[in-house]
Amino acid sequence: MSPNAPPRCDICVVGGGIVGVAAARELKRRHAGAEIVVLEREGEPAVHQSGHSSGVIHAGIYYAPGSLKARLCVEGARRLYEYCAGRGIDARRDGKVIVATRESELPQLDELERRGLANGVPGLRRIDPSELREVEPYANGIAALHSPATGVVDYRAVTQALAADFEAAGGRIVTGCEIRSMAPAGASVTLAHSGGRTEAAKVVLCAGPWADRLAVAAGADPDPRVVPFRGAYLRLRPERAGLVRANIYPVPDPDLPFLGMHLTRDPHGTVLLGPTALFVGARDAYRLRRVVPRDLAESLLWPGTRKMMRRHWRTGVTELRHAVSIDSFVAECRRYVPELRREDVERSSHSGVRAQAIARDGSLIDDFVVSETEHAVHVRNAPSPAATSSLALAELIADRLDAVS
Numbered sequence: 001m002s003p004n005a006p007p008r009c010d011i012c013v014v015g016g017g018i019v020g021v022a023a024a025r026e027l028k029r030r031h032a033g034a035e036i037v038v039l040e041r042e043g044e045p046a047v048h049q050s051g052h053s054s055g056v057i058h059a060g061i062y063y064a065p066g067s068l069k070a071r072l073c074v075e076g077a078r079r080l081y082e083y084c085a086g087r088g089i090d091a092r093r094d095g096k097v098i099v100a101t102r103e104s105e106l107p108q109l110d111e112l113e114r115r116g117l118a119n120g121v122p123g124l125r126r127i128d129p130s131e132l133r134e135v136e137p138y139a140n141g142i143a144a145l146h147s148p149a150t151g152v153v154d155y156r157a158v159t160q161a162l163a164a165d166f167e168a169a170g171g172r173i174v175t176g177c178e179i180r181s182m183a184p185a186g187a188s189v190t191l192a193h194s195g196g197r198t199e200a201a202k203v204v205l206c207a208g209p210w211a212d213r214l215a216v217a218a219g220a221d222p223d224p225r226v227v228p229f230r231g232a233y234l235r236l237r238p239e240r241a242g243l244v245r246a247n248i249y250p251v252p253d254p255d256l257p258f259l260g261m262h263l264t265r266d267p268h269g270t271v272l273l274g275p276t277a278l279f280v281g282a283r284d285a286y287r288l289r290r291v292v293p294r295d296l297a298e299s300l301l302w303p304g305t306r307k308m309m310r311r312h313w314r315t316g317v318t319e320l321r322h323a324v325s326i327d328s329f330v331a332e333c334r335r336y337v338p339e340l341r342r343e344d345v346e347r348s349s350h351s352g353v354r355a356q357a358i359a360r361d362g363s364l365i366d367d368f369v370v371s372e373t374e375h376a377v378h379v380r381n382a383p384s385p386a387a388t389s390s391l392a393l394a395e396l397i398a399d400r401l402d403a404v405s
């Protein structure tokens, strides 16, 4: 890591989350002789979403066939397992079940099965309640999907390994460097930042929760905007961690891009419950009460946010209840793990803030959004499963950057 940004470089990548670092590494592989620099505001990579996720390697079940998420998740998961094996990172293919507990969820379970098969998810199959109990002895439902290719990994460790590859190949990561504005200047782009100015021939912006601000500053369409949704977790007490072997998920609400509160055994053996999905007042609301006036104002002034709130207010009320009441949180998870009790869980300091793009018409944008301005490629919506997809997404970003003038 380096403290100073250079006055000029060939390619500048803004944002040292998993997507930015993977893109920088891919670009350095393609353009070995080019000077490529990652500029990251925080003191190290993976401080925001990439270091605060559920750690799940998604297999590609949920996503509309033909979407970027469908293609890049399946390919990204395959490449991530390969990468972790090569770098000695523990990526465990422990599998997962998606459990339907009500008749009304069966059509959506059918749809997930159809999508997963169309997307080429390895080994995905429908299982009945007795097979479900063989896979997850404490899960209960009327039908389920089993995905043996789903796994878990520490994405912070993956980001660090990708960063080490990039630096070993001659790339530079500058930390403590906040980009304040960017403007095309002839054949290049000038980035103004906390360390001065850097002129780059091309720029990739992977600023996660802050991605829309830099895109709009560069002249891109203000639609969509990023709105933060906080995800809080509980954890099972170690003596009750046996309630979950690997990953137990509910059938998600088809109108929302979130996967629902699940129970996940992380690579260290801790079982997390969550995350919630609560609209919050800061793009880094790791504490529930944190409010950044600019973040809140931008969210509320965006017409799409108000339309989204009108459409999904019932879900908002439920999420608020889960956020403030452990009883309500546990009751939701008890639907698919009936033996779960309030006294089995404890608060977890783990929380994350999802950067979710909302369109002007109030729709929560489901797919990844990558767009271009002069000399620049912007990643404007990279929520889950972007960590899983990062190595494949990096290739798409590099292809797009190679194509921009």
Ligand SMILES: Cc1cc2nc3c(=O)[nH]c(=O)nc-3n(C[C@H](O)[C@H](O)[C@H](O)COP(=O)(O)OP(=O)(O)OC[C@H]3O[C@@H](n4cnc5c(N)ncnc54)[C@H](O)[C@@H]3O)c2cc1C
Residues within 6 Å of the ligand: 014, 015, 016, 017, 018, 019, 020, 039, 040, 041, 042, 045, 046, 047, 048, 049, 050, 051, 052, 053, 054, 055, 056, 057, 058, 177, 178, 179, 180, 206, 207, 208, 209, 210, 211, 214, 230, 231, 275, 351, 352, 353, 354, 355, 379, 382, 383, 384, 385, 386, 387, 388, 389
């Ligand atoms: C609660 C939660 C659970 C999740 N679970 C999963 C999961 O199980 N599996 C999965 O695949 N995905 C999951 N995700 C999604 C995944 O974490 C993200 O899709 C992924 O980390 C996005 O990476 P990123 O690099 O785009 O963003 P980030 O990791 O947020 O990185 C953006 C970076 O840009 C930097 N930055 C921003 N503005 C500036 C600026 N002006 N100047 C310089 N630097 C700047 C930030 O400091 C930050 O380091 C989850 C996300 C959350 C929040």
